[in-house]
Amino acid sequence: MAQAALHEDIARGEQLKRDGIIIRTFDLRKSYLMGDQEIHAVDGVDVEIKKGEYVAIMGPSGSGKSTLMNLIGCLDTPTGGLYYINGRLVSSMNDDELARIRNKEIGFVFQTFNLLPRATALHNVELPLIYAGLSTEVRMERAKHSLQQVDLMDRMHHKPNELSGGQRQRVAIARALVNNPSILLADEPTGNLDTATGHEIMGVFERLWQQGNTIVLVTHEHDIALHAHRVIHLRDGKVERDERIK
Numbered sequence: 456m457a458q459a460a461l462h463e464d465i466a467r468g469e470q471l472k473r474d475g476i477i478i479r480t481f482d483l484r485k486s487y488l489m490g491d492q493e494i495h496a497v498d499g500v501d502v503e504i505k506k507g508e509y510v511a512i513m514g515p516s517g518s519g520k521s522t523l524m525n526l527i528g529c530l531d532t533p534t535g536g537l538y539y540i541n542g543r544l545v546s547s548m549n550d551d552e553l554a555r556i557r558n559k560e561i562g563f564v565f566q567t568f569n570l571l572p573r574a575t576a577l578h579n580v581e582l583p584l585i586y587a588g589l590s591t592e593v594r595m596e597r598a599k600h601s602l603q604q605v606d607l608m609d610r611m612h613h614k615p616n617e618l619s620g621g622q623r624q625r626v627a628i629a630r631a632l633v634n635n636p637s638i639l640l641a642d643e644p645t646g647n648l649d650t651a652t653g654h655e656i657m658g659v660f661e662r663l664w665q666q667g668n669t670i671v672l673v674t675h676e677h678d679i680a681l682h683a684h685r686v687i688h689l690r691d692g693k694v695e696r697d698e699r700i701k
Contacts, residue, residue, distance in 0.1 A: 464537075464544045472542030477637055477669050478504040478527060483546075484535035485522050496522040498692035499536070504671065506637075509664040511672045511680035514689035521642070523689065524673045528561055528640050529553045541637050558587060562631030562639045566646035568623045570615045570630075576602065576622075577611040580630045587634065601629035604666075605659055621652040628659060632668075639663065639670045645679055657682040 471479050485497040497519045504510055514520045525531040526538060529545055532553070538546040540560055545553065557563075570579045581598040589597075602611050605625040615623050624644060631639055641660065645653030661682060664670050672683055680686050684701040687694060 468539050468542040468544055471539050475506045476503055476539075477506050477508075477541055478502060478671070479539045480526075480536060481538075482536040483523075483526060483533050483538055485519075485526060485531065486534045495692050497526060497533070500689075500692070500694055502687060502694065502697075504669070506669055507664075507667060509660075509670045509672075509684045511674060511683035511686045512689065513674050513677070513680045513686060514695070515675065517691075518689040519692035520673050520675070520689050522692075524640065524642055524671075527638075527671065528563060529557045558583065558634065560637045562634060562636035564624070564627050564631045564639065564641040564644045566643040568615070568627045568647070570623060570626060572615050575612050575614055576607060576618070576626045576629075579615070579626055580633050583630065583634050597633055598629075601633040602626075604632060604663070605629045619652070620648050621655055624648065624652075624656050625659065628656075628663075632663070637669060639668050641670065641672045643674055644672070645674075645676070653679065
């Protein structure tokens with residue numbers, strides 16, 4: 456029986472990949488115990504995102520969007536349901552397998568930038584490639600190309616404290632791009648920026664989408680979500696509505 460289920464999972468994954476579906480969840484769930492109470496943070500979510508889409512996931516505090524982002528980003532494992540990324544069933548993977556998927560398939564952009572303070576922009580962008588074991592020459596070439604994509608070549612030898620908030624976020628975006636991931640996953644990427652700089656950063660994402668990148672943006676800000684082309688609204692761990700806006 457288990458062998459038949461495995462074959463079914465593999466066949467489903469191959470079909471999803473043929474259909475150009477990068478992210479597919481089936482009845483995805485994540486529950487926590489708080490004292491004697493069970494919290495259903497993600498409660499039966501069915502989501503399908505195709506290659507080349509630009510999607511925002513939004514909802515109020517406590518809606519489950521951060522938990523869903525952690526599941527999509529393979530930072531956490533579900534307590535129920537199935538999750539496929541690029542045709543591979545990741546919901547049943549162990550920690551080592553998830554780490555490999557994260558490094559290969561997903562480029563993360565966080566609200567707090569997460570840059571090494573004593574490293575240059577170039578070295579910060581290069582870091583994922585060091586972990587991937589690439590040669591110095593290849594790392595330099597790809598890191599410079601990523602910085603070029605976010606218009607930051609003239610700042611590549613600067614450290615984070617020598618850069619503005621918007622420039623730091625551009626470095627973080629370049630770092631997310633450097634492994635050529637299947638998905639750019641951005642968690643509140645404008646949360647630490649003023650309004651004008653935030654919209655400038657959203658312009659960078661729009662350009663990257665036009666170049667063929669798949670972007671999933673997690674935000675609680677309505678005006679930021681409107682930069683995407685589709686918005687998935689969460690409430691109480693469930694999809695409240697899923698609307699195409701462009």
